[in-house]
Amino acid sequence: MEKKTTVILLLVCQDTVGIVSNLSSFIYNNGGCIVDSDFHNDHQHGFFLGRIEWFLDGFKIERENIREKVKELCDPYNGKWSLHFSDTPIKVAIWCSKQDHCVLDLLWRNQAKELGNAEISVILSNHTDLKPKVASFGIPFITLPMNKENKPEVEQKQIELMREYNIDVIVLAKYMQILSDNLVDTLGKDNRTVINIHHSFLPAFIGAKPYHQAHKRGVKIIGATAHFVTAQLDAGPIIEQDVVRISHRDTVNDLVRKGKDLERIVLARALRLHLLHKVLTYENKTVVFE
Incomplete structure (x- = not known):
C-alpha cells in the first residue's frame, strides 16, 4: 500500500492566544485532514512550540503554493517556522x-x-x-x-x-x-x-x-x-x-x-x-x- 504524502509544519514563537486554533482552522478551511498534531507551551519562558501534519491529498491549496500561504499564516508570530513534505528525500x-x-x-x-x-x-x-x-x-x-x-x-x-x-x-x-x-x-x-x-x-x-x-x-x-x-x-x-x-x-x-x-x-x-x-x-x- 502506497504511503500518502503529508505536509508538516513546525513553529516556534512567543506564546499567544489562538495559535493552535489558527493553525487547525487554516488546514480545515482548505480541506485538509490532520493526521498528527502536538504542541508544547514553555510557560516559564513564554514559548510556543508546535508540530502539525496533514494529508496533501485533498488539500485545496496547490503544493507549489502552500509555502507562501503558510508564510502568510506564520510570519505574524515573529518566530521560526519550517514546512516539509514527507515524500521529499x-x-x-x-x-x-x-x-x-x-x-x-x-x-x-x-x-x-x-x-x-x-x-x-x-x-x-x-x-x-x-x-x-x-x-x-x-x-x-x-x-x-x-x-x-x-x-x-x-x-x-x-x-x-x-x-x-x-x-x-x-x-x-x-x-x-x-x-x-x-x-x-x-x-x-x-x-x-x-x-x-x-x-x-x-x-x-x-x-x-x-x-x-x-x-x-x-x-x-x-x-x-x-x-x-x-x-x-x-x-x-x-x-x-x-x-x-x-x-x-x-x-x-x-x-x-x-x-x-x-x-x-x-x-x-x-x-x-x-x-x-x-x-x-x-x-x-x-x-x-x-
Whole structure:
C-alpha cells in the first residue's frame, strides 16, 4: 500500500492566544485532514512550540503554493517556522574516522528503511579503514586525511563536497575531530544540520576519553548523547540520551563495549526523529515530539 504524502509544519514563537486554533482552522478551511498534531507551551519562558501534519491529498491549496500561504499564516508570530513534505528525500552525509559501529548501524538501518526518507549520499572520512567495510552499500566514500597543518584546507574541501552533494544533514558518526568555528558557521549559513554522537551522558564528561573519566570517577551509570553541533564543544541542543548501569567490576574496556551499544541506538533514534521533523529547538534546548 502506497504511503500518502503529508505536509508538516513546525513553529516556534512567543506564546499567544489562538495559535493552535489558527493553525487547525487554516488546514480545515482548505480541506485538509490532520493526521498528527502536538504542541508544547514553555510557560516559564513564554514559548510556543508546535508540530502539525496533514494529508496533501485533498488539500485545496496547490503544493507549489502552500509555502507562501503558510508564510502568510506564520510570519505574524515573529518566530521560526519550517514546512516539509514527507515524500521529499533528505540527503545525509556521514562523517567518520576509524570506528565502524555507528556507521555500519546507520547504513543497515537505512537499508531496512528505518530512518524515514533518508538518502545517504556520501561518506567522508579522514582515514581509509572503513572503506572496504562499507563498499557493499554502494555509497561514495571520500577520504580526506587531516592534520593540524592542513585542517583549514580539508574543512574547505568538506564544505565544497557538502554543496556538491546538496547535503541537508551531516552525521558525525564517531568523526573524532573538533569542527572549527568557521566550519560550523559556514555549514549553518548553508542550512545544513549537523548531529553528533558523544560517548557520555552530557553535560558530564565533556571532551576526550569520557569512559576513562567515568571509570576514574567511579560512576554507576554511563550514557550516550546525540546533540546538534554548535561552536561550543559538546554543548549543542540535546536530541536523545540513554544510559546503562555499570559496576565496580567493569573495566574501561567494559565501559567502552557497553557504551558502543548505547551510541548506536541513541544516534539512530536522534537521526530518525530529526528526519521525521519531530525535533524543535529553542534556548539551546529541544522539544521532541515522539
